[in-house]
Amino acid sequence: MYEDARMIGWIENTLAGLLADLNALVFTSVPIMGVNVTLIVIWLAIPMFIFTIWLGFINVRALGQSVRIVRDKTVDEDAPGTISQFSALTTALSGTVGLGNIAGVAIAIATGGPGAAFWMFVIGFFAMTVKCMEVTLGHKYRTIDPDGSIRGGPMYAMKNGLAARGKPRFGHLLGWLYAFFALFGAISLVQVNQSYVQVAGVPGCETGTIYGIIRAALVGLVVIGGVTWLGRVTSMLVPAMAGIYLIGVFTIILTNLGQLPDAIATIVGDAFTGGAAAGGMLGAFVIGMQRAVYSSEAGVGSAVIAHAQAKTREPASEGLVALLEPFIDTVVVCSLGAIAIVISGTYYGGEDIGIVSDAFARISDWFPILLAVAVFLFAYSTLCSWGFYGLQAWGYLVGEGPIRDTIYKVFYVVTIPVGAILPIQAVIDLVDSAFFLMCIPNVIAIYIFAPEIRREIRGYLERSRAKRNEETTP
Template sequence: MDWLEAALADLNAMVFASVPVFGVDVTLIVIWLALPMLIFTFWLGFINIRAFPRAIYDLFNTEQDEGAPGQISQFSALTTALSGTVGLGNIAGVAIAIGIGGPGAAFWMFVIGFFAMTVKCMEVTLGMKYRTLNEDGTVRGGPMYSMKNGLAARGWPKFGIILGGIYAFFAMAGAISLVQVNQSYVQVSEVTGFDNAAAYGIILAFLVALVVLGGVRWLGRVTSLLVPLMALVYLAGVFTIIFLNFGELPAALGIIVGDAFSGEAAAGGMLGAFVVGMQRAVYSSEAGVGSAVIAHAQAKTSEPASEGLVALLEPFIDTVIICSLGAIAIVLAGTYQGDADDIAITSQAFAQISSWFPVLLAVAVFLFAYSTLCSWGFYGLQAWGYLVGEGPIRNMIYKIFYVVTIPVGAVLPIQAVINLVDSAFFLMAIPNVIAIYIFAPEIRREIFGYLDRVRKPARAPQQEITS
């Protein structure tokens, strides 16, 4: 198996190939994801600002169209998508950014998270328009269906099937979230003393199975409760740090903003801070990767752009709010100035408040990992269905396989598997961003047309059942 490990290591090196930019290595895949964020935000006239009030309204609008296709509410679709993106990257990612790029990197995470809102809106609008609606009321959706159905409508059916198949293959591999299992076990074991990796993995697998086997409606109900809870648990610790150091808040904000524009950042000066912040924001928001489209495609609405606008709230919550507040807490605590790295920076910041506060962080880490595993189990199932077809037996085969892989992440830090999963995750961005560029004019018409209709109410167009 040495040849396989070597091949996967080569694949990982290829996917994460980097070029030096002002003294900092920048991965090409991050540039691939960041460029459309900037381009389309300007091209759509800062839709992430102009349509923000409408996005809030649509999120909480309980007057659902009874004839609209879909299986869960728009709120549940958002929380399901958030449960996949609000993960350990929000806790460890901001600490990594500050540790490498200095406090100024957090400012650039905020900025890139702002631009990521546009791409998230575009990919979800496209996914909603070309989702597959079955006669039994169920929905199949995601970038693979956007590519298949959308390109078929343009007279390129074979290209759509192939591009969608490539995306689905990478999505199925990327869904195996071994890193989430491994990192959550490390944090939980450190603060609780629980030192049985196998038992932890089995318990986590059992809890995930309860949700994955229950289907998308059960997933929507669980995430509707879990996402607000896990965010509150984490933010409770963050706000406590901010409150106890409130007098230093202006100085901390000054450090973050000043460091972002100074030449004294930890790596590469001002531009180094920008590059590091950009990379972590891209990883955190997952905008352009397309994974969240699978969850949003289940939303009950007749307006594709309505769900697209709701989706733009995702990077706002995930990166702009949660990551930014975490960064402020770390700077206030000053733990980034020590020798710690990764999630240990955040853990030390929590420990300054009380010896039991790292336990609070461990709870948040566990909830983040658990919700991510649940959502990605559903994402992988949809990709599996695209490749091999739908059916109770076929679906159960994947669900069992997915649940069985979870304990592996806690017991064995298999580098070859990690290389495969990480590579597959970011390879999803290649076909997805290509599709966004191809359909950009159509997406723009869909969004602007919806905004015109809600200003002058008219009957919403009904999506047709496709197979």
């Protein structure tokens, strides 16, 4: 414990200056109706609403087509890419369906009241459009090397897309900024921190450093294996971890079914009155918006890196596959988790994932162990995916090669234990800052390429509709 205390002190002092500078930049706020609304919340909310309307609610119209693409088991083996569209989806989901969906909901409700969960649901719905747009753009302008390997992500979309428009310098600047911020965003300290909170509470583990080292070793095995191995692991982990967590959530809801209407009424009612949230309705919205961004990562651009690896010749088809991510991780998983927390009434006085653990404990003494398993898997898959994301950003900044790649992989794995010993608020501040800084160049690129993205999506939907008509015509 003494060693942990010394390490915590050193890390907190080291990060203090960095956090102060980042927070001053990222969390600059303006007073609206008595509530300080951060500029980054406004920056993200506006495109979500505008583009959803501008694309004719593509998040509703194309949902069926998204499901058809994922269910289609045929893969164009001659198409550029390294993994199937389904594997790209599970890889991206493993980076988003993580502790942001468990701890994120708990933190949102604890700080913003039950109404914050309602706004997470709303933002998740509109986030589907932005996720579709950024992935369509990223897939279209990915870099395909002569050996068939793929380099993708918002940084390559900005670089290649703007170069095609005769603005290579501007594209290089935006790409460099995004990749630089992504290096910080890839250090998924929240996953380690909150998974340790839960695991420590169940089996009795008391040493964060040892837990962090074990976690780092397990993540290193997958990170070293590369994207193909990552795709295989996430294809198995994502359904398993989501299933385990939802079993617990549904058990809580079903055993308290009579309280379900009251729980939903509490969430919806508090969203507009904000009785539990400082600043009322707007305060609940701001908190819900911040946590929904971390949960869905729409506008952050991170999932573009995974989807760029997909085998398909249709960028918009991959964009529609990505549309499912916010629907699954925020609209469905977060909403169910929020209902379970409110039904249990465990959010009073809590501040982190312990709220969820207490809700599980209401069912049975051993139920928190079920949550611990789910949390461990959630955090593990997310850490593996973000290791790959960070590696792509690193490669963009310094160039690729075996030695350079190894340097980053070692750095990434070594930083993992830090999350297990830092206080939760320090972790949240650092991650929020990095995530929201990534949104700045990414959203600029979405605005610039919006007309091109819309043409791409419309063209694909028309071709898909014509193909289905041909198949059904006798």
